[in-house]
Amino acid sequence: MATHNLIQTVTVGAGGxxxxxxxxxxQTYTDLLVLYSLRGSQAQVYTQATLTFNAxxxxxYWKMLQGTGTSIGNQAVTNGSSIGGFNGTGSSATAxxxxxxxxxxxNYASSQFKSCxxxxxxxxxASTTYMALVAAVWNNTNxxxxxxxxxxNNWVQHSSASxxxxxxx
Amino acid sequence: xxxxxTINCTTxxxxxxxxxxxxxxxxxxxxxxxxxxxxxxxxxxxxxxxxKASAQAKLKALGLTDAEIEALIK
Numbered sequence: 001m002a003t004h005n006l007i008q009t010v011t012v013g014a015g016g017x018x019x020x021x022x023x024x025x026x027q028t029y030t031d032l033l034v035l036y037s038l039r040g041s042q043a044q045v046y047t048q049a050t051l052t053f054n055a056x057x058x059x060x061y062w063k064m065l066q067g068t069g070t071s072i073g074n075q076a077v078t079n080g081s082s083i084g085g086f087n088g089t090g091s092s093a094t095a096x097x098x099x100x101x102x103x104x105x106x107n108y109a110s111s112q113f114k115s116c117x118x119x120x121x122x123x124x125x126a127s128t129t130y131m132a133l134v135a136a137v138w139n140n141t142n143x144x145x146x147x148x149x150x151x152x153n154n155w156v157q158h159s160s161a162s163x164x165x166x167x168x169x
Numbered sequence: 170x171x172x173x174x175t176i177n178c179t180t181x182x183x184x185x186x187x188x189x190x191x192x193x194x195x196x197x198x199x200x201x202x203x204x205x206x207x208x209x210x211x212x213x214x215x216x217x218x219x220x221k222a223s224a225q226a227k228l229k230a231l232g233l234t235d236a237e238i239e240a241l242i243k
Contacts, residue, residue, distance in 0.1 A: 007178050023177050
């Protein structure tokens, strides 16, 4: 049975932070799961978010599907400098709401290319909001030791991230 | 300079550090790409809304009621 072990959790402080980064990730699990609760200071309903591994800026391939409640969209990027297409809640959304993001990385310590999936649902009390699914591959055989999520401006106070290691025990 | 919140998962040490010039450049490049993609997406959504309104107006001109049009597009 797979068990989820909380490795670290962090909450952004009063000053905000443009980026949240887990480093020196233990290589003792099979998969990683990160749960994010994010609100950015960008003045939009949704705000840009990007993801990188091991501080690398090459070799990311991803495809996004998005729904807004009234329309759908998609985007694909080949050999990009980061994984995008997903969002945090922006500062134009209902006050004190945060977007929910889930990042899953199977076989993060393997010597193969790394795949991952992201889903997000943004929060706001309006008829249009955003939800997205992203499937991505990082064409790199190094084990993932660092995960960085960066916003357009700052992730505001009380944004949080929890990293779980998953293994079959 | 923007800051980065780092958490060392082995030691538990947390630090708030300034982002490097390369990281800031990456953030700006990502923001630019995002703005470009967002503009294209909004144009696509506006075009779809306009086409929908136009189609509804044409159906109404043909004599369909609002309820019949609503039934068609659901």
